[in-house]
Amino acid sequence: MDGIWTPLLLSLKVAGWATLLNAVLGVAAAYGIARWRSSARDVVDAILTLPLVLPPTVLGYYLLVLVGRRGVFGAWLESIGITLVFTWQGAVLASTVVAFPLVLKSARAAFEGVDHQLENAARVLGVSETGIFFRVTLPLALRGIVAGVLLAFARALGEFGATLMIAGNLPGRTQTLSVAIYEAVQAGDDNTANLLVLVTSVTCVVLLVIAGRLVPPAARGLGDSYERRRFRRGPATR
Amino acid sequence: MSMHVTIRKRIVTADRQFALDIDFDSDSRRIAMFGPSGAGKSLTLRAIAGLLAPDSGRIVLNGRVLFDSETGVDVRPQERRVAYLFQDYALFPHLTVAQNIAFGLSQGWRNPARRALPPEAARWVDAFGLREIVNQYPIQISGGQKQRVALARALVAQPDIVLLDEPFSALDPALRTRMRAELRALQESLDVPMVVISHDPKDVEILGDHVLEIRDGRIHGGGRGRQHPPVYAPQQPAHAI
Numbered sequence: 001m002d003g004i005w006t007p008l009l010l011s012l013k014v015a016g017w018a019t020l021l022n023a024v025l026g027v028a029a030a031y032g033i034a035r036w037r038s039s040a041r042d043v044v045d046a047i048l049t050l051p052l053v054l055p056p057t058v059l060g061y062y063l064l065v066l067v068g069r070r071g072v073f074g075a076w077l078e079s080i081g082i083t084l085v086f087t088w089q090g091a092v093l094a095s096t097v098v099a100f101p102l103v104l105k106s107a108r109a110a111f112e113g114v115d116h117q118l119e120n121a122a123r124v125l126g127v128s129e130t131g132i133f134f135r136v137t138l139p140l141a142l143r144g145i146v147a148g149v150l151l152a153f154a155r156a157l158g159e160f161g162a163t164l165m166i167a168g169n170l171p172g173r174t175q176t177l178s179v180a181i182y183e184a185v186q187a188g189d190d191n192t193a194n195l196l197v198l199v200t201s202v203t204c205v206v207l208l209v210i211a212g213r214l215v216p217p218a219a220r221g222l223g224d225s226y227e228r229r230r231f232r233r234g235p236a237t238r
Numbered sequence: 239m240s241m242h243v244t245i246r247k248r249i250v251t252a253d254r255q256f257a258l259d260i261d262f263d264s265d266s267r268r269i270a271m272f273g274p275s276g277a278g279k280s281l282t283l284r285a286i287a288g289l290l291a292p293d294s295g296r297i298v299l300n301g302r303v304l305f306d307s308e309t310g311v312d313v314r315p316q317e318r319r320v321a322y323l324f325q326d327y328a329l330f331p332h333l334t335v336a337q338n339i340a341f342g343l344s345q346g347w348r349n350p351a352r353r354a355l356p357p358e359a360a361r362w363v364d365a366f367g368l369r370e371i372v373n374q375y376p377i378q379i380s381g382g383q384k385q386r387v388a389l390a391r392a393l394v395a396q397p398d399i400v401l402l403d404e405p406f407s408a409l410d411p412a413l414r415t416r417m418r419a420e421l422r423a424l425q426e427s428l429d430v431p432m433v434v435i436s437h438d439p440k441d442v443e444i445l446g447d448h449v450l451e452i453r454d455g456r457i458h459g460g461g462r463g464r465q466h467p468p469v470y471a472p473q474q475p476a477h478a479i
Binding site for chain 1: 322341
């Protein structure tokens with residue numbers, strides 16, 4: 001059983017950190033892009049979405065070029081005591097980059113779906129711009145954001161290519177679920193492989209079901225959730 | 239109450255070019271702007287509230303300069319003490335009626351508590367007969383109630399002036415007549431000046447002393463002279479040939 005628990009817990013730890021980082025960075029970037037009035041915005045959005053379409057090995061290679069020992073920032077990172085190659089922190093970096101566009105896309109759509117008139121209404125009522133973000137914009141965009149964050153968690157949990165490139169395959173240290181599956185299959189250990197595959201699949205299905213419940217299909221808007229709340233509480237008194 | 243407004247703004251979109259050139263003075267507490275849709279009424283109101291930056295001009299309310307392109311004054315909407323009643327009321331859908339009304343009372347990063355109703359808000363809840371629906375959400379209440387909630391939310395902040403953007407356009411005709419009378423009664427009982435914009439002559443007749451007719455981004459007939467009683471001739475302006 002130890003052969004399953006160690007990579008599972010490591011995967012959860014890596015995916016958890018990657019999700020936390022993305023929840024902050026992805027939401028901030030999405031808010032910035034949703035508000036930015038510039039023609040450069042589509043280019044920036046495209047660059048930030050690249051990890052969604054590039055092969056993970058290419059991303060892993062970029063990361064090595066940037067933060068590897070002989071990479072652009074490698075020496076500087078080492079001087080402040082950060083090593084990313086062959087460490088679980090490196091796996092976090094890989095998972096964060098790969099899953100980032102999922103949060104960005106969902107959060108941007110959620111922010112753009114918030115009625116500007118509501119923000120203006122808060123503005124004339126004297127509430128500061130920061131207050132408007134936390135009291136109006138964020139609560140109204142929250143469902144879309146949470147759905148994106150869950151997708152990012154599922155994606156980070158299954159990360160393989162970029163993780164292998166930067167963190168390698170050190171059992172107990174950087175060997176995550178998907179890397180462990182690869183090794184089990186290579187070693188002909190079908191029992192371990194079957195179990196690991198099952199655990200990964202079930203976890204991802206559960207996450208996708210939750211994410212799907214949070215984002216209503218396109219035809220139903222945000223108002224619908226309030227509509228549903230109304231029916232749960234009984235008809236309106238007029 | 240004194241108001242001076244000079245606004246120039248060019249708006250160029252792919253399919254339309256629009257020039258707003260508004261200039262008027264008023265000391266009336268009941269100003270009505272009327273004109274067809276797309277004439278620039280809402281733009282004018284948004285500029286007064288600080289939600290639209292004019293290219294140039296000057297906006298002075300009771301001696302307080304809110305905007306002056308020459309001296310670079312542009313008071314933020316948060317500090318203008320101008321209330322704005324939006325056409326579709328713009329109630330916060332995720333907050334209860336009580337939270338909506340008390341919204342402007344808490345200035346921090348958190349919304350008012352769900353159950354608490356501060357006295358300043360309670361005053362308007364009672365004045366508008368909203369006690370029974372304070373814990374409901376905007377989607378659960380009727381159009382007339384929404385308008386009362388929006389008015390209460392605007393008045394809680396003790397504004398210097400209330401701007402009403404087509405206040406009755408979202409209501410059916412019967413309710414329209416009732417809410418119009420209600421607003422008229424409110425104008426008489428309150429000491430807050432109001433600017434109402436509408437394309438409905440009835441609204442203008444009942445809610446305005448000083449009537450400004452806006453067409454194609456300009457005030458018809460200059461807007462300098464006061465018109466008492468309100469002169470309204472929708473199809474044939476006084477000086478028409």
